Amino acid sequence: MDYDAQLRLQAFLDGELAEAEASEVTDWLARDREAAALLEELRHTCEALRGIEAGIRLPESREFFWSKVEREIQRLEAPAPKPAPVPLFALLRRCLVPATAVALLIIAGVVLTRPTGPSGLTPAAEIETALADSGAFTYRDYSAGTTLVWLSYPADNEVAEDDETDIVE
Amino acid sequence: MAAFEELVARHRDKIYARAYSMMRNEEEAVDLSQEAWVKGWQRLRQFQGESSFGTWITRIVINLCLDQLRKQKRQRTESIEAMSEESGGVERQMPVVTVNPTAGLERGELRQRIDRALGQLSYEHRTVLVLHEFEEMEYKEIARTMGCSIGTVMSRLFYARRKLAVLLADLKKQDSV
Amino acid sequence: MRAKVIPGTGLVWFSMALVVLAGGEVCARAAEMKLQAFLLWGTDDSKPPEGRTYKPVEADIRQKLKDLPLKWANWFEVNRVAFAVPQGTVKVATMSEKCQVNVKNLGGSEVEVSLIGKGKEVVKRKQSLPKGEMLVLGGNAPNSTAWLVALKRIE
Numbered sequence: 001m002d003y004d005a006q007l008r009l010q011a012f013l014d015g016e017l018a019e020a021e022a023s024e025v026t027d028w029l030a031r032d033r034e035a036a037a038l039l040e041e042l043r044h045t046c047e048a049l050r051g052i053e054a055g056i057r058l059p060e061s062r063e064f065f066w067s068k069v070e071r072e073i074q075r076l077e078a079p080a081p082k083p084a085p086v087p088l089f090a091l092l093r094r095c096l097v098p099a100t101a102v103a104l105l106i107i108a109g110v111v112l113t114r115p116t117g118p119s120g121l122t123p124a125a126e127i128e129t130a131l132a133d134s135g136a137f138t139y140r141d142y143s144a145g146t147t148l149v150w151l152s153y154p155a156d157n158e159v160a161e162d163d164e165t166d167i168v169e
Numbered sequence: 170m171a172a173f174e175e176l177v178a179r180h181r182d183k184i185y186a187r188a189y190s191m192m193r194n195e196e197e198a199v200d201l202s203q204e205a206w207v208k209g210w211q212r213l214r215q216f217q218g219e220s221s222f223g224t225w226i227t228r229i230v231i232n233l234c235l236d237q238l239r240k241q242k243r244q245r246t247e248s249i250e251a252m253s254e255e256s257g258g259v260e261r262q263m264p265v266v267t268v269n270p271t272a273g274l275e276r277g278e279l280r281q282r283i284d285r286a287l288g289q290l291s292y293e294h295r296t297v298l299v300l301h302e303f304e305e306m307e308y309k310e311i312a313r314t315m316g317c318s319i320g321t322v323m324s325r326l327f328y329a330r331r332k333l334a335v336l337l338a339d340l341k342k343q344d345s346v
Numbered sequence: 347m348r349a350k351v352i353p354g355t356g357l358v359w360f361s362m363a364l365v366v367l368a369g370g371e372v373c374a375r376a377a378e379m380k381l382q383a384f385l386l387w388g389t390d391d392s393k394p395p396e397g398r399t400y401k402p403v404e405a406d407i408r409q410k411l412k413d414l415p416l417k418w419a420n421w422f423e424v425n426r427v428a429f430a431v432p433q434g435t436v437k438v439a440t441m442s443e444k445c446q447v448n449v450k451n452l453g454g455s456e457v458e459v460s461l462i463g464k465g466k467e468v469v470k471r472k473q474s475l476p477k478g479e480m481l482v483l484g485g486n487a488p489n490s491t492a493w494l495v496a497l498k499r500i501e
Contacts, residue, residue: 007323007324007327010326010327010330011308011323014301014308016307016308034265037265038265041265041331041334042330044334045330045334045337046302046330048279048283048337049283049298049303049333050302052279052280052283052303053183053187053190053303055276055277055280056185056186056189056190057182057185057186058181058182058185058199059195059199060199062178062181065177065199066174066177068203069177069203069206069207069210070170070174072207073170073210073211076207076211139415141413141414143413144409144410144413144480145476145478145479146410146413146414146479146480146481146482147473147479147480147481148414148415148416148482148484149469149471149481149482149483149484150484150485151468151469151484
């Protein structure tokens, strides 16, 4: 049984097939024991999960939990206090001192971050990924300096046994 | 505020249960439940009764859990096992589990086994399972919620169910030895 | 009459002068990045399919791929593109008819890489790519094989 057929069985179980297709699957199940066994396995799993959340209870008392929620709501809704106006000279003095500190830090940063090689003093960069499909894994091999991003592209049900979806050629 | 407190009391277990199913961590589930209630209060004006209040607040906690899981995923590297699960299509080759692994079990025991088995799925597979089986979302809606294709939803759901069946069968075998 | 010297002013001017000098050095070092992009094909077969003349990947790439959690036994090079990206610009490397990779040099070893598959952006990634390091993007291909686009920084 190929993968597409297996997914079709699942869609049949989940009521995601159109009537005509569902009817075809019913006929298929009547003559294919392997398909019927797989459907039964999927059905058992669904039944096992039914109502499983019913016994889960929040492990904090009603009053305690509510007090946290209420406190957070009140904190977010409290108006922010207005800052007192700062005299101009004090403001200028306040700017010069941090400006000097920042200037010294920039110099230190420039001097210290000279790359010394692949495993040198280069700081770890922040990695951001914006994904078209959130089904991606990232793996980092720090010693080899390799980052792998594994994508679900093409989507799993598009990886058919032909070259249509082949990105290589 | 008193009326909102009443709503919290009525739905708090369900919201927590959904957060726990997704996060598999008690502390995180409590924190996210709390955050969901605070957000619910802030957005109360936007709730127009197009769904039940329970459904509405559940969707808030689901989205918070998904955001948190995505953030955690960006910060951690996946295990080698998880990588090969995603890249190998291993669920297509698993033999069919013919014996119902949950037959004859007490509810509590079944819940424990499911709990252990769910904890062994990756966050993507578990999330698809939770959204489909517990939240009763259709494939299309799950795809929109998770930001992936319907094909990916179907693959992940299939993998999650097959893996769960195998894990439950293994647990049954261990217990009978 | 002696002028009063306000303490700290001298320090501020000295620091600003150093900043200007350091800034000059940073600009001088903002050179272009030299990269190599490889389109690779992964399989458990020992040779490529009939009619394809892919060659096995180079030893250093093979070693790096071996350390990654990928299950395929053999890797073949389908295409290779060498290119340079000046700071602040984007270069496009066409790996195949259906695949291209856009690389933007953001400066300070930071790159933004977009993979375009069949005309659509598949992934965009921003990260540091120091000299000698490699970014590998990959996914499943037909017949239980895999594709990779490996981006290696040469300079």
